[in-house]
Structure formats: C-alpha cells, structure tokens
Amino acid sequence: MSERTITLDALTRVEGEGTLDLxxxxxxxxxxxxxxxxxPRYFEALLRGRAASEAPDITARICGICPVAYVMSACQAIEAGWxxxxxxEIHALRRMVYCGEWIQSHVLHAAMLHAPDFLGLNDAIEIARVAPDTVRTALRLKALGSRLMEVIGGRAVHPVNTRLGGFFRAPDPAAIAALIPDLEWGVGAARSLALDFARFDFPVDNGDYLFVSLVHPETYPILEGRIGSSDGLDxxxxxxxxxxCEDQVAHSTALHGRMRDGRRYLVGPLAxxxxNYVQLSETAKETAALxxxxxxxxxxxxxxxxxMVETQYACEEALRLARGYVPPQPAAMEMRPVASVGEGCTEAPRGICHHRYRTDDSGIIxxxxxxxPTSQNQPQIEADLARVAQANVDLDDDALRHRCEQTIRNYDPCISCATHFLKLKVDRG
Amino acid sequence: MTAPLRLAVWKFASCDGCQLALLESGDLLLELAEAVEIAHFAEASSSMREGPWDLSLVEGSITTAEDIARIRHIRENSRLLVAIGACATAGGIQALRNVADAGAFAAAVYPHPEILDALETSTPVSDHVAVDLELQGCPISSAQLLEVITALLSGRKPQLPVEPVCFECKRAGHPCVLVANGTPCLGPVTTAGCGALCPAVGRGCYGCFGPLPGAVPAVLSQRLAELGLHRAELTALYRSFAAAAPANAEEAARHE
Structure with a gap:
C-alpha cells in the first residue's frame, strides 16, 4: 500500500494564515x-454592549482589504432594523465608494497575488522585472480604487466618512469630478489587464458549484437586491x-458555511x-467574451x-455615478434607535457578507x-482541493503542493475575515 | 557595495490593513524593492528567506501561546523590530476581551470554544519582546512607514510627530468640532499622524492613532462629561482600537 502526506505549512499571497493537510x-x-x-478575535462578542453607531467602524477592522463591505453590511442591517x-443620492455614493473597494481589492489580488501563479514567479516585484508596464498599470489602477475610497470614504483603509444613515460629509462635487479622467482611463486599463491575463495557460478544471450571490432585476448587484442561487433560491x-448556517469544525478557527440542507455553496466573483451576467454592461460582456x-x-x-471584468465594470459604474453625482442633502438620514433585529447583506469582493444585529431601544447592540465570505466558501475550497489533488495525483509533492496553493488562491481567501485559515500537509503514507 | 537591507513583514492577530500600507505605496513599492531585499512578506510573496533580518515590521497583537514563541524568534533574528499599527502597539480592538469574561466571549462566537487555542488577552508586541519603534494608527499611514524605512536606509532617526491631532487639524484649517459643535473629540489626547481625517469631515477623532504620550485624558473627559457624555460612553470612547494602551485602559476604567 502506498501512502503520501503533503503539508503546506505557510500559505503565501493570501490575506491571513492557514495550512492544508492532504x-x-x-x-x-x-x-x-x-x-x-x-x-480568533471574537468580533461578535466584543460588539455586544457597544453602540450600534460604532458597528460600521468596529466591523471594518475585521478586514483591511474589504472594510467598505463590513461598513456597508453593518449600516444596512441596522438601518433595516430601525x-x-x-x-x-446616499445609495449612489455608497455604491461609488464600494466600486473603489472592488477595484483596489480585485487588482491587488489578480495582478499582485494571483498572476504570479500563472507566470511561475514569486511575487509582483518579480513580474515587474519581466513585464514592468503590466505591473505599473496594475499599481495605478489599484491606486485609483484607493483614491475613490479616500475621496468618498476619507481614508483608503478603514474609512472615516461613512456612518449609519449615510456619510458625515458629502464630498465636494469638484473632488468627485476630478476622478472622472482617471476613471475613463481605468475602464480601458482594466480591459487591457483582463486581455493580458487571458493569455495565461490555465489548468483545466470544472467545479460543480452551487452559486450564491445577491441578485437584482436591474443592476449588477453590489449593495442591493435579494439573495439568489443558481438552482432557483430567491x-x-x-x-x-x-x-x-455555519458549523464549527475541529481543524479550523473559521466557521464553515453550509445550506441548511447540508449542501456546500460558492460565493464570490464566479457566483x-x-x-448576474445579464446585468453586466455590454462593454464588460465584450471583454468577458474576448x-x-x-x-x-x-x-x-x-x-x-x-x-478583471468586474474591475472594468466597477470603473464604468463609478464613472457613471461620478458623472451623475448629486451631493446628498442631508449627507446622512436621521437615525432613531428601535428595539429590533435588522439584517444587511452586500457583495464584498470575495462574496456576500451578511450581518444581523439585535439592538435595544437606546441603540445598544x-x-x-x-x-x-471566506467562511461560507470553506467547504467548497476543501472540495475544490480534493478534486484538484485527485486530478493531479501523479504530480510530485512539490508540484502538487503548488497546484493546491493555486487552488486556494483562486478564492482570494480573506483569512482574517474567515475567523471566526494554510499549512499543506500531504500524507501519502 | 554593502548588502541591501533585509526586510521582513510579519502578521499576528490583525486585519492585514497595516501591511497593506506597503502595497499601497504604488510605484514607490517598486523603488523600495530595488533598495531593500524583501526577505519575508508572506502576504505578497512566495519567496520566504530565513533570518537574520535587518528590519522586521510586525503587524498584529499577541493572542496565542504560539504567537509568543514566534515573536521571540523574530526578535532574536531581527536587528530592528518595528511594531506597526494599533494591534501591535496597543492590542487592537480585539483587546476588548482583556476586560471581559474571555470564556463568555469565545462562547458567543463558537459552538465549541473548548477546542480553540487562544490566550485570554490580546497584548501589544512590547509586552513580550523589546521593540525599537512603534508606528501608531488603525491603520498606519503609508507615508510614516516609508519615512521609517528610508530613515533606516540612510542611517538617520525617523521623523514622526509627537504632538496631538489638534496641531495638524489647526494647520489644515479645520474648524474645531469640539469647540464649535460640541462634538466629542479625542484629538487633544491622540497622537498626530492621520492628517486629522475625522475633523476634516466634521466628525470627532476616535483615537485610532493611540494616546499621545504625556497627555492628560482626565481633563478632556471632564469637558466631555459637561457636554453630556455618560460614564459608559466615556468608557467606550477610550476603550476602542487602542484599548490596551495604558493611558486608555486607565481612563476607561476610571469611568466604569
């Protein structure tokens, strides 16, 4: 009998830490x-007894890569309860700052963390030595996303201008207008990066996914809509x-999300x-087809x-919203606490991020x-790993280890978020 | 020619937002990569080289027994160790557990808290090893991080502000939210460096750059109480992103 054990001890180019045993x-x-x-950092516990008005800022700290997702899901949940x-106008401004987060997070992952896998390189700095223009374009595009977050949110990581009900101060129209030329450039830059990356030699794989995401009849959802699945849930x-639901498993501090009927599901860009393909712009669809x-x-x-298709779309959306920008008056809705349970759900770059808060009538959580998102994807990541490892079982340990790392990076897993993460240990006996 | 400075970036309990400051520096990142050897930066590169390192940037707070062993190993193999951000310098928002019943905290999140391997406290790096420099902020400022690295490269002392947020707020010409609007603001007792971002949007500072050394928060608290803040609100105000910084911990406890 032949046995192999492969361990991946320190997963790199992901946000957080984890290992894999095979x-x-x-x-x-x-x-x-x-x-x-x-x-574990126990966010759900430390929120108890805090003012609901603090929930957006506190939950932003779950993830430095997608703080806007946490801010927006928290705001929507509490607003729904109250x-x-x-x-x-507030909704449009929220969508615009969220586009900034999609741009910076997607470009960070795609160009700087994921692309090296397909080029056999260690990092973006090594890519910069062979394809400097690609890396400079990516850095400029990522900086554009961050600038949207700064102009609207007040800071690129952990925004300060967002609050329950809206914003502390509506950005100056001149500051929004100043973003327009760069956003026009961004649409084309995202498209050219997508076409560059389309030339990579991709491993052949086919996942049997149950896709779960927000769905909306009129727009590609970011922070609006219902929850839908590829098998008809709406x-x-x-x-x-x-x-x-979420279950705890002994081998991880991330909870594992499943459907109540036990099925695993997938959230994020593929889903x-x-x-929502039909809701994409014609130009984004064209890039997808190319x-x-x-x-x-x-x-x-x-x-x-x-x-990268979503990055193009986010640039187009931000451009559309910037051109139509009307400063919200007032900048924030009035918030009166109500003893209630409220729920909110938005599309973080990695997939749906759902919040629920029970508050008392003085506004205390x-x-x-x-x-x-990443805890919801845990069972599916494991299923992908088992499938990919089986299909590549003849590779030697190093090559198999690399393929498994790639499989995990496909998810852009935000491991800091999921706790509530990779060493790969392959046991071949 | 001398060997390039060997830089390592480490993560403990955190949101990754402070290491992102390095990736946030755009083209400067590429210039930096020419000037230093990035020997270990797991979030950005698969190339991980052993120590010793000239400069270790440490993000995150210490929350497990394994963390303690790891930070000691990093210290022993690093010429300079810089703690970056509110988690590494003041325990982070996760330090709220330090004043709570840790068992109840874990039970509120996990169905089987007994299988978790975590300490009852979240503590700054300096509680465990000698730290050469602390960079404040939740998150840190990219400009300050680059200042620290370039200063070390050129062999001079980094120039970091030791003044309250109020000073940079005044220089930026923002109206004082505390005086003009009666908005609670921690600016007078908080270390400058963020660029007075909150007052710029008409909001009070919430202290994410940590307490200013030598400031007297009790005087500010008295003024905030006159503005109508209740004791519980004062406690919460000091007990947030830099909760485990001694000045904050003491002032928060005084109002409990």
Missing amino acids: TIRDGKVTQCAFRIFEP GVTVSP IPVDAFHDHF RYAN CGLDPVERNPFRSILIR LEATIVP
Whole structure:
C-alpha cells in the first residue's frame, strides 16, 4: 500500500494564515483539511454592549482589504432594523465608494497575488522585472480604487466618512469630478489587464458549484437586491439564516458555511458573474467574451479573469455615478434607535457578507452575527482541493503542493475575515 | 557595495490593513524593492528567506501561546523590530476581551470554544519582546512607514510627530468640532499622524492613532462629561482600537 502526506505549512499571497493537510492512499485522496489558524478575535462578542453607531467602524477592522463591505453590511442591517431607507443620492455614493473597494481589492489580488501563479514567479516585484508596464498599470489602477475610497470614504483603509444613515460629509462635487479622467482611463486599463491575463495557460478544471450571490432585476448587484442561487433560491436578505448556517469544525478557527440542507455553496466573483451576467454592461460582456469567458464559468483558475471584468465594470459604474453625482442633502438620514433585529447583506469582493444585529431601544447592540465570505466558501475550497489533488495525483509533492496553493488562491481567501485559515500537509503514507 | 537591507513583514492577530500600507505605496513599492531585499512578506510573496533580518515590521497583537514563541524568534533574528499599527502597539480592538469574561466571549462566537487555542488577552508586541519603534494608527499611514524605512536606509532617526491631532487639524484649517459643535473629540489626547481625517469631515477623532504620550485624558473627559457624555460612553470612547494602551485602559476604567 502506498501512502503520501503533503503539508503546506505557510500559505503565501493570501490575506491571513492557514495550512492544508492532504492524505493520499493508493493514489486516492482520502483526506483534505484546509485549516485556518488565524487566531480568533471574537468580533461578535466584543460588539455586544457597544453602540450600534460604532458597528460600521468596529466591523471594518475585521478586514483591511474589504472594510467598505463590513461598513456597508453593518449600516444596512441596522438601518433595516430601525426602519430607515437611505435617499437615492446616499445609495449612489455608497455604491461609488464600494466600486473603489472592488477595484483596489480585485487588482491587488489578480495582478499582485494571483498572476504570479500563472507566470511561475514569486511575487509582483518579480513580474515587474519581466513585464514592468503590466505591473505599473496594475499599481495605478489599484491606486485609483484607493483614491475613490479616500475621496468618498476619507481614508483608503478603514474609512472615516461613512456612518449609519449615510456619510458625515458629502464630498465636494469638484473632488468627485476630478476622478472622472482617471476613471475613463481605468475602464480601458482594466480591459487591457483582463486581455493580458487571458493569455495565461490555465489548468483545466470544472467545479460543480452551487452559486450564491445577491441578485437584482436591474443592476449588477453590489449593495442591493435579494439573495439568489443558481438552482432557483430567491429570498430576501433577512431570510438568510433560514436557508444558510455555519458549523464549527475541529481543524479550523473559521466557521464553515453550509445550506441548511447540508449542501456546500460558492460565493464570490464566479457566483456573482454566473447569477448576474445579464446585468453586466455590454462593454464588460465584450471583454468577458474576448477573454473566452462563457456566461457561466466553472473553472475556478479563471476567476482572475472575472475579477478583471468586474474591475472594468466597477470603473464604468463609478464613472457613471461620478458623472451623475448629486451631493446628498442631508449627507446622512436621521437615525432613531428601535428595539429590533435588522439584517444587511452586500457583495464584498470575495462574496456576500451578511450581518444581523439585535439592538435595544437606546441603540445598544445586544447580539451580532456576522457571516463573512471566506467562511461560507470553506467547504467548497476543501472540495475544490480534493478534486484538484485527485486530478493531479501523479504530480510530485512539490508540484502538487503548488497546484493546491493555486487552488486556494483562486478564492482570494480573506483569512482574517474567515475567523471566526494554510499549512499543506500531504500524507501519502 | 554593502548588502541591501533585509526586510521582513510579519502578521499576528490583525486585519492585514497595516501591511497593506506597503502595497499601497504604488510605484514607490517598486523603488523600495530595488533598495531593500524583501526577505519575508508572506502576504505578497512566495519567496520566504530565513533570518537574520535587518528590519522586521510586525503587524498584529499577541493572542496565542504560539504567537509568543514566534515573536521571540523574530526578535532574536531581527536587528530592528518595528511594531506597526494599533494591534501591535496597543492590542487592537480585539483587546476588548482583556476586560471581559474571555470564556463568555469565545462562547458567543463558537459552538465549541473548548477546542480553540487562544490566550485570554490580546497584548501589544512590547509586552513580550523589546521593540525599537512603534508606528501608531488603525491603520498606519503609508507615508510614516516609508519615512521609517528610508530613515533606516540612510542611517538617520525617523521623523514622526509627537504632538496631538489638534496641531495638524489647526494647520489644515479645520474648524474645531469640539469647540464649535460640541462634538466629542479625542484629538487633544491622540497622537498626530492621520492628517486629522475625522475633523476634516466634521466628525470627532476616535483615537485610532493611540494616546499621545504625556497627555492628560482626565481633563478632556471632564469637558466631555459637561457636554453630556455618560460614564459608559466615556468608557467606550477610550476603550476602542487602542484599548490596551495604558493611558486608555486607565481612563476607561476610571469611568466604569
């Protein structure tokens, strides 16, 4: 009997820390455990007893890569509980700052963390030595996303201008107008990076995914819509916990998300794109087609292309919103605390981020439940790893280890968020 | 020619936002990569080279027994160790557990808290090893980080502000939110460096750059109480992103 154990001890180019244990017996993958060893920070516990007005700033600290997602999901949840609907102008400004986060997060991952996998390089600095223009374009595009976050949110990481009900101060129209030329450039830059990346030699793979994302009849959802799946689920945001749950597993500090019926599911760019393809702009669809993407893409290694299509779309959206910018008056809706339970859900770059808060009538948080994207994807990441490892079982340990690392990076896993993470240990006996 | 400075970046309990400051520096990152050897930066590169390192940037707070062993190993192999951000310098928002029942905290999040391997406290790096320099901020400022690295490269002392947020707020010409609007603001007792971002949007400072050495928060608290802040609100104000900094911990406890 032949046995192999492969351990991946320190996963690199992901936001956070984790390991993978893989056991192979007689050429069959018998065990695959993706461990998150990011230490727990107990956000849901430390929110208890804090003012609901603090929830956006506190939960932003769950993730330095996607703070806007946490800010917006928290705001929406509490606003829903307290019966507040924001004005169309506030919603538009929120969507614009969220576009900034999609741009900076997607470009960081695609160009700086994921692209090296397909070029056989260690990092973006090595890419800069062989393809300096690509890296400079990516850095400039990422900086554009960060600038949107600074102009609207007040800071590129952990915004200060966002609050329950809207914003502290509506940005000056001149500051928004100044973004327009760069956003016009950004649309084309995102497209050219997508086409560059489309020339990579992608591993062949085909995942049997249940895609879950926000869905909306009129727009590619970012922070609006219902929760939908590729097999017909269509529920309001506040019915999330009726259909989805999280379990703790002994090998990880990340909770594992599943459907209540036990099925695993996928959130993030592949899911969002498959469920909402028709809502993409014609120009973004055209880029997708030129990249060889079908309206439903099941090869997770090609998620890098979808991230760049979404980056193009986010530049187009931010451009549209900047051109139509009307400063919200008032900058924030009035917020009166109500003893209530409120739920909110938005599309973080890595997938849906769901928040639920129970507050008392003085606005104090009694209970908080936060379901980040990476914990929802945990069971699917393990399933992808088992599938990819089985298909590549004849590779030697180093090559197999590299392929497994790539499989995890396909997810752009935000391991800091998921705790509530990778050493790969392959056991071939 | 001398060998390039060997830089390492480390992560403990944190959100990754401070290491992002390096990636946030755009083209400067590429110039930096020419000037120093990035020997270990797991978030950005698969190339990980052993110590010793000339400069270790440490993000995150110490929350597990394994963390303690790891930070000691990093210290022993680093010529200079700089703690970056509110988690590494003041325990971070996760230090709220230090004043709570840690068991109840874990049980509120995890169905089986007994299988977790975490300490009951979240503590700054300086509680465990000698730290050469602390960079404040939640998150740190990219400009300050680059100043520290370039200063070390050129063999001079980094120039970092030791003044309250109020000074940079005044220089930027923002109206004082505390005086003009009666908005609670920690600017007078908070270290400058953020660029007075909150007052710039009409909001009070919430202290994410940590307490200013030598400031007297009790005087500010008295003024805030006159403005109508209750004791619990004062406690919460000091007990946030730099909760485990001694000046904040003491002032928060005084109002409990």
